[in-house]
Amino acid sequence: MKCPVCGEKYNKLDYQMLSRHLAQNCERNDTPHLEFVKYYLPGANWLAADFTNEVKGIFVYDKGHLSDWILSKLIQRFFQDKPHPFIESMQKPKKSIFQGYAIEYSYYLKQRVRSFSFAMAKSDKIDVQKLEAKLVFPELADDSHVQSQMVLLEDMAESVGIPPETLESSMPLPPTLHSVRLWNSIAENDQWLEIMASLNLMDLVYSPMLIKAGAKLPYFSSSVLENEWIPDEVKTFLTHSVEYLAPIAEQALALSTQYAEELGQTEDLQSVFLRSLEAFDRHLLARVTRAKQFESK
Numbered sequence: 470m471k472c473p474v475c476g477e478k479y480n481k482l483d484y485q486m487l488s489r490h491l492a493q494n495c496e497r498n499d500t501p502h503l504e505f506v507k508y509y510l511p512g513a514n515w516l517a518a519d520f521t522n523e524v525k526g527i528f529v530y531d532k533g534h535l536s537d538w539i540l541s542k543l544i545q546r547f548f549q550d551k552p553h554p555f556i557e558s559m560q561k562p563k564k565s566i567f568q569g570y571a572i573e574y575s576y577y578l579k580q581r582v583r584s585f586s587f588a589m590a591k592s593d594k595i596d597v598q599k600l601e602a603k604l605v606f607p608e609l610a611d612d613s614h615v616q617s618q619m620v621l622l623e624d625m626a627e628s629v630g631i632p633p634e635t636l637e638s639s640m641p642l643p644p645t646l647h648s649v650r651l652w653n654s655i656a657e658n659d660q661w662l663e664i665m666a667s668l669n670l671m672d673l674v675y676s677p678m679l680i681k682a683g684a685k686l687p688y689f690s691s692s693v694l695e696n697e698w699i700p701d702e703v704k705t706f707l708t709h710s711v712e713y714l715a716p717i718a719e720q721a722l723a724l725s726t727q728y729a730e731e732l733g734q735t736e737d738l739q740s741v742f743l744r745s746l747e748a749f750d751r752h753l754l755a756r757v758t759r760a761k762q763f764e765s766k
């Protein structure tokens with residue numbers, strides 16, 4: 470297993486070493502480790518001789534329900550009583566949030582194609598290869614019958630006033646840049662199951678499954694699709710997420726949890742998933758920050 474903050478490796482199920490590592494980093498005031506402990510274990514005393522049980526508690530789930538654990542962590546982070554600012558913005562969106570979304574997401578989208586290509590190449594499972602192909606080929610094959618998400622994104626950006634050359638030449642904000650570097654490093658260095666945990670599972674944010682599992686809000690309000698001022702290109706882009714990407718993400722959830730259990734790698738999947746959630750949170754915040762920059766122009 471690995472540290473869900475920095476990726477340091479430990480022996481399988483060695484929660485004691487992991488909790489010591491977290492405590493040591495908290496003692497030396499390392500911000501990412503401190504934030505992790507405060508977020509997942511509010512009130513835990515890392516100065517206590519041993520907080521192994523508390524750390525183990527983060528990873529524990531009812532037998533056979535790893536997928537429920539994943540959904541609950543995702544909901545807790547973005548869709549509960551205090552929703553993520555980006556998700557909140559998408560309930561009654563302004564034009565600026567789509568502008569921020571377009572710029573920051575375009576960079577993330579390029580990484581997705583790379584990451585999914587790595588997962589496809591590294592996996593020896595035909596069902597995983599086929600799943601990743603559904604995400605890679607529309608972006609790279611000119612004769613794909615599924616529309617490229619990048620083309621949909623370019624159309625969406627243009628409809629809210631960002632021409633393709635601006636989209637192409639814009640640099641992402643530092644949080645997006647850091648998150649994309651993490652996902653790239655996982656794609657290059659880690660195994661396919663961890664790549665799936667890092668990016669395929671992030672697409673679950675589009676899934677209607679989340680509402681059934683307790684999310685208080687959807688990824689975007691359905692009223693957005695009826696709103697007259699919102700350009701059709703934006704609606705098409707958002708609809709694609711729900712109609713095309715969400716079912717693939719749900720399939721990725723089923724496959725990755727099944728293989729993690731078969732291969733005895735559930736903690737590896739969980740650690741990378743938690744690490745990626747944090748990165749995705751920062752990327753979503755960057756979309757909001759970018760939107761505010763557009764508003765103040």
Ligand SMILES: [Zn+2]
Pocket residue numbers: 472473474475476477490494502
């Ligand atoms: Zn660490």
